[in-house]
Amino acid sequence: MSRTVFCRKYQKEMEGLSMPPMPGPKGQDIFENISKAAWEEWQNQQTMLINEKHLNLMDVNNRKYLQAQMDHFFNNEPFDKAEGYVPPEK
16 A cells, blocks of 8 residues: 655645655655655656756756755745746647
């Protein structure tokens, strides 16, 4: 049986992650307060930001930028989106 968390992003009980997605307090916070669906949605947003803005993850400032955008995303605050992205038609 999967575990559930009260998701900060969606403000309801949802399926949680099976393990913290990163080490340390930030990973534990995400594990305890972010749903699997919200994490997967963030992963897609993060990939688009990395590609669109040509971010180098070896650069500490780029990693701090992504961390800040992730915090905004999970807290339902405005966050940067990939400019010019048009989702495919279904």
